[in-house]
Amino acid sequence: MTALAALIRRDIKIALRVGGGALIGVLFFLTVTVLMPFAIGPDLALLTRLGPAILWLGALLASLLTLDRLFTADHDDGSLDLIVMGRTPLELACAAKALAHWLAAGLPLVIATPVLGLLLNLDASATAAVALTLLVGTPALTFTGMIGAALAVTLHRGGLLLAVLVLPLSIPVLIFGVAASQAAISGPLSFGTPFSILCALSLVSFVIGPFAAAASLRHGLD
Amino acid sequence: MTLLDLANPTKFLSLTARVLPWLAGATAIVLLIGLYQSAMAPDDYQQRATVKIMFIHVPNAWLSMFVWGVMSLSALGTLVWRHPLADVAAKAAAPIGAAFTFLALVTGSLWGKPMWGTYWEWDARLTSVLILFLMYLGLIALWRAVDDPSRAARAAAILTLVGALNLPIIKFSVDWWNTLHQPASVMRMGGPSLDKAFLIPLLVMAVGFSLLFVTLHLAAMRNEILRRRVRALQMMQASKPAA
Numbered sequence: 001m002t003a004l005a006a007l008i009r010r011d012i013k014i015a016l017r018v019g020g021g022a023l024i025g026v027l028f029f030l031t032v033t034v035l036m037p038f039a040i041g042p043d044l045a046l047l048t049r050l051g052p053a054i055l056w057l058g059a060l061l062a063s064l065l066t067l068d069r070l071f072t073a074d075h076d077d078g079s080l081d082l083i084v085m086g087r088t089p090l091e092l093a094c095a096a097k098a099l100a101h102w103l104a105a106g107l108p109l110v111i112a113t114p115v116l117g118l119l120l121n122l123d124a125s126a127t128a129a130v131a132l133t134l135l136v137g138t139p140a141l142t143f144t145g146m147i148g149a150a151l152a153v154t155l156h157r158g159g160l161l162l163a164v165l166v167l168p169l170s171i172p173v174l175i176f177g178v179a180a181s182q183a184a185i186s187g188p189l190s191f192g193t194p195f196s197i198l199c200a201l202s203l204v205s206f207v208i209g210p211f212a213a214a215a216s217l218r219h220g221l222d
Numbered sequence: 223m224t225l226l227d228l229a230n231p232t233k234f235l236s237l238t239a240r241v242l243p244w245l246a247g248a249t250a251i252v253l254l255i256g257l258y259q260s261a262m263a264p265d266d267y268q269q270r271a272t273v274k275i276m277f278i279h280v281p282n283a284w285l286s287m288f289v290w291g292v293m294s295l296s297a298l299g300t301l302v303w304r305h306p307l308a309d310v311a312a313k314a315a316a317p318i319g320a321a322f323t324f325l326a327l328v329t330g331s332l333w334g335k336p337m338w339g340t341y342w343e344w345d346a347r348l349t350s351v352l353i354l355f356l357m358y359l360g361l362i363a364l365w366r367a368v369d370d371p372s373r374a375a376r377a378a379a380i381l382t383l384v385g386a387l388n389l390p391i392i393k394f395s396v397d398w399w400n401t402l403h404q405p406a407s408v409m410r411m412g413g414p415s416l417d418k419a420f421l422i423p424l425l426v427m428a429v430g431f432s433l434l435f436v437t438l439h440l441a442a443m444r445n446e447i448l449r450r451r452v453r454a455l456q457m458m459q460a461s462k463p464a465a
């Protein structure tokens with residue numbers, strides 16, 4: 001347990017210090033959201049309607065952008081080999097790393113959402129709905145994305161390959177995240193149904209993600 | 223002859239060399255019968271002759287999913303039993319599966335134009351097949367990104383299994399998304415049950431296309447084994463000290 005806590009503390013520290021680059025994700029999120037009105041036009045009513053979708057797409061792309069860092073730095077300096085050979089089960093270590101990554105790179109996206117909601121003319125309840133769905137949904141993005149990150153690091157290929165592999169897997173999270181936010185704002189459906197399915201997707205990813213990532217690391221690093 | 227005997231690539235090559243001509247012949251015969259029957263099938267009273275696209279479209283769509291199943295079994299073979307031919311089977315199946323999926327999409331779109339008035343409809347089935355196609359392409363990209371086949375094999379096996387777990391979830395969420403967006407869908411599959419005049423040619427075509435897949439798959443596996451031998455020989459040649 002102490003080993004896992006130490007791993008989480010270390011990962012968060014590295015991510016937040018100079019060169020860690022966790023907050024670049026938030027900056028990217030902000031930039032993508034600011035770009036949208038330039039493409040769509042400054043029509044506030046339209047932006048209100050598209051707001052949840054824009055925020056979700058931005059968060060998805062931002063979390064994809066930072067995923068590359070989940071394993072590569074540790075692989076480069078050799079600490080990943082130590083983690084793989086250590087006595088802590090690799091599945092748990094992967095889960096701890098993903099949790100630390102989410103705390104450093106995913107949670108800031110959720111915290112930034114209210115500010116970006118203002119830019120997109122979302123009212124308080126809509127912003128709260130989007131922030132809540134992001135709070136529940138971004139862990140799923142991190143934990144499924146971790147599979148892609150683990151594959152990429154064992155193959156020494158990051159970047160585009162990672163994006164191509166991970167994006168199709170995140171479609172369900174996107175669908176239910178946007179659906180829950182829309183339902184809270186205007187939709188005929190209740191907020192509860194898509195929201196609980198979103199929670200379920202996150203829980204499933206907590207199981208599948210660490211096991212698949214650990215299997216990929218164990219088979220790939222030799 | 224068990225699965226383990228086939229672990230020896232040389233035995234596999236000699237066995238498939240004997241089997242392949244027969245398989246190819248059977249494929250050609252069944253496909254010809256199926257095509258003849260499809261051509262002779264009566265026109266639908268509503269869809270007229272376009273209903274015959276179904277005889278190509280449905281077998282392709284069914285194979286698009288079946289091939290992912292074959293790859294998942296091969297992935298288990300790679301990861302669990304380390305069967306030496308499993309990753310060859312998985313690698314050979316991916317482009318064939320992508321081709322079947324692509325054909326299903328293209329024929330579906332050609333069928334959609336006269337029936338629904340549009341080539342593309344964000345219908346639940348079409349969308350999930352399109353995502354399946356994207357996942358095939360991602361898998362092929364993964365195979366092509368790495369030069370060491372055994373390293374690529376394990377990564378691809380994990381991705382295939384994750385995909386197999388995820389595909390039902392994706393299918394479910396796309397269905398849900400679709401009913402949310404357009405309650406009255408243009409597509410009514412499985413509504414009226416198929417008449418025997420259509421069902422028999424369809425089944426024959428399904429068998430024909432499945433045989434086609436087995437034939438192509440075995441041939442592609444042979445090619446892959448030979449390609450690996452050539453690669454091994456080239457590596458040996460390159461690492462030999464200059465005399």
